[in-house]
Amino acid sequence: MPSAAMNDALLCTCSSILLLIYSPFLCHTQDGSHLICTQPVVDKGRCKAGVVLSHTFELKNVGQELLVIRRVESACGCIKLAVGAQELRGGEITALTVEIATLTQPDGLQRWPIRLYYQSPSDEKAARERTLELAIQARIVREVDIQPSRLVISTRGATKHTITITDHRPRTFTIRRISSVSPFVTATILKHADSRHEIMVQVQDQLPEGEHDGSVSIWTDDAEYREIRIPVLILRxxxxxxxxxxxxxxxYLQSGQPSSQLVQIRSLTAEPVRIVNAVSDHPAVQVKFPQESRRMTAVRISVSPATVSTSGTALVRVELSKPRAETLLIxxxxAFSNPKR
Structure with a gap:
């Protein structure tokens, strides 16, 4: 039987070959200008869950006509994308930096497709866009358990939440420091044991209204877990x-049995609740909502075990127009439970 490493290498090789085969059929400008990446598919090998996975793609304008990068997209909310120069003349090179927060990813081989959209002046006149397909893949290995793996906070003032970290290895790491990307979020060690740490995340009352990234980074003395990044999303x-x-x-899912639940939403004013949209950031989670306005309404959230193989998390955004325009984060x-015998 081929090993997991051999299977991963074969998948990466096949993906690269397919991209190279189809690249000549991409729409080019009259002088042949188009973006290329010499390594469009990257295999990062074995990656510890919780460690930030990063890679920089080098992109080059092959041709003479100006090319403008319009946007870069990925289906996974765990990915941060940063493009260098977005306007490239013939022969110029730019960089696309990708950071993947692996904490919420399931174990095993994972693949993160990335699509880049760009145009030349002639494309813009014709109202068309071209794409460049990229991908990163890695085999996720989980040795450190973090609960919750993603923290979603909806608050109207100062609040506190606890994150628990359990290191299952014989030789555990020591936390050196903790930081947050938000100046309105502080994180401190609440309790500490040899293999178990409790982190207190505090949101300050000065946090402005709206949606904020409060992601927390935990820095350790372990070279394999130098930085553990925990996604924290805050809605004030x-x-x-x-x-x-x-x-x-x-x-709590059982094999072959879809599951759904209702989330009831009630107005505290004389105005009814009007839902204009409700979406999930995970393809396994489906959301349905009524079109009419009601004082009390509900969204139905469903998860199908056929589309997921391990425990996971998602975030549902419910957009309201009444009693006022706002977004609810759910x-x-x-997790999978064994059926009763």
């Missing part, structure tokens, strides 16, 4: 006009 709500229950949806978690 204005004065309360609606309430919803439950504020977090947890599924964290979703699921």
């Amino acid at each position: 709500q204005p004065n309360k006009q609606v309430v919803w229950t439950p504020d977090e949806v947890i599924f 964290p979703i978690r699921w």
